[in-house]
Amino acid sequence: xxxxxxxxxxxxxxxxxxxxxxxxxxxxxxxxxxxxxxxxxxxxxxxxxxxxxxxxxxxxxxxxxxxxxxxxxxxxxxxxxxxxxxxxxxxxxxxxxxxxxxxxxxxxxxxxxxxxxxxxxxxxxxxxxxxxxxx
Amino acid sequence: xxxxxxxxxxxxxxxxxxxxxxxxxxxxxxxxxxxxxxxxxxxxxxxxxxxxxxxxxxxxxxxxxxxxxxxxxxxxxxxxxxxxxxxxxxxxxxxxxxxxxxxxxxxxxxxxxxxxxxxxxxxxxxxxxxxxxxx
DNA sequence: CCGCATTTGTACGTATGTATG
DNA sequence: TCATACATACGTACAAATGCG
Numbered sequence: 001x002x003x004x005x006x007x008x009x010x011x012x013x014x015x016x017x018x019x020x021x022x023x024x025x026x027x028x029x030x031x032x033x034x035x036x037x038x039x040x041x042x043x044x045x046x047x048x049x050x051x052x053x054x055x056x057x058x059x060x061x062x063x064x065x066x067x068x069x070x071x072x073x074x075x076x077x078x079x080x081x082x083x084x085x086x087x088x089x090x091x092x093x094x095x096x097x098x099x100x101x102x103x104x105x106x107x108x109x110x111x112x113x114x115x116x117x118x119x120x121x122x123x124x125x126x127x128x129x130x131x132x133x134x135x
Numbered sequence: 136x137x138x139x140x141x142x143x144x145x146x147x148x149x150x151x152x153x154x155x156x157x158x159x160x161x162x163x164x165x166x167x168x169x170x171x172x173x174x175x176x177x178x179x180x181x182x183x184x185x186x187x188x189x190x191x192x193x194x195x196x197x198x199x200x201x202x203x204x205x206x207x208x209x210x211x212x213x214x215x216x217x218x219x220x221x222x223x224x225x226x227x228x229x230x231x232x233x234x235x236x237x238x239x240x241x242x243x244x245x246x247x248x249x250x251x252x253x254x255x256x257x258x259x260x261x262x263x264x265x266x267x268x269x270x
Numbered sequence: 271c272c273g274c275a276t277t278t279g280t281a282c283g284t285a286t287g288t289a290t291g
Numbered sequence: 292t293c294a295t296a297c298a299t300a301c302g303t304a305c306a307a308a309t310g311c312g
Contacts, residue, residue, distance in 0.1 A: 010280060013233075036296060052297085060169055060243075062196065062230050068297045069289030080227060083291045085220050085269045092215060093228045093262040095196050095244045098148070098224035108195075108232045111262065127228040127246065134220045145299060170275060182301045187278085203278045204308030 012053035018044075019058060023074055025133050032063060034072040062109035062128065072106050072129065080131040088118035091132060100124070138179050146181050147188035149244065153179075156195060158209055168201060171206040197244035197263065215266040223253035226267060235259070 001016045022028045041051045055072055058064045068121040096112045111127035138149045157163045172186045190207055193199045201207040231247045246262035
């Protein structure tokens, strides 16, 4: 599979699809490192911008994680703690602010769950580690 | 307020904070257009990269929306439909795939709620238009 | 309806900073 | 110490969507 620079589909989207396919096929299992940006760019003959945008796209979907100086890897799904939505409570979901993401140590592409109990007290939970249940 | 290129805080984060402050102060009310990328770059004496990254950051938090050829504007919060989490059901949250985002017409920075009922049937709801409740 | 200015999107380049191992 | 890899930030150019005259 190659990339067509003249396609109506942007180069970076094409690359993201290729990498996604490699992940779903098992070629890149959970936890495994992605090729470096430089390597992907060379392999597919595309610029660094396109490579970085492709990885950013996958990161925004919670598919991969990246850290500086280390690289990107296929993100493993956390075990989800079961949290009961108690009577009279409500929950909304949203993306965290930069500050919340830092303080709660959330990866990119991870939403938060905001639970409000009948007293009006609010709890914010990491969206990738939580399952809301009603027994 | 100005931007310090030699700060340990990246230029684009500084700009995002400035724009966020203008929004929260009411200077940029809901629905109002942000200055164009070119204008922001000129005003603060920074490159287009930094401007685009700042706006992308706010977009990823669901604060603003952008459309090609038009510009960015302060995103209005949707009215949230109250959805009851029925007995025996559970809910998880995650970011949508590109395809889901397209098909459900979701803005960037909007998660989805996946509800599974006791029969195992799954419903996917837009995270910015839904409030889960338990009466 | 057409053309034009504006605006964002994509894609390339370079350079330098910083974290990792 | 050093090579590697990503992060930030500047530049350029052209494509594509929008809206207005």
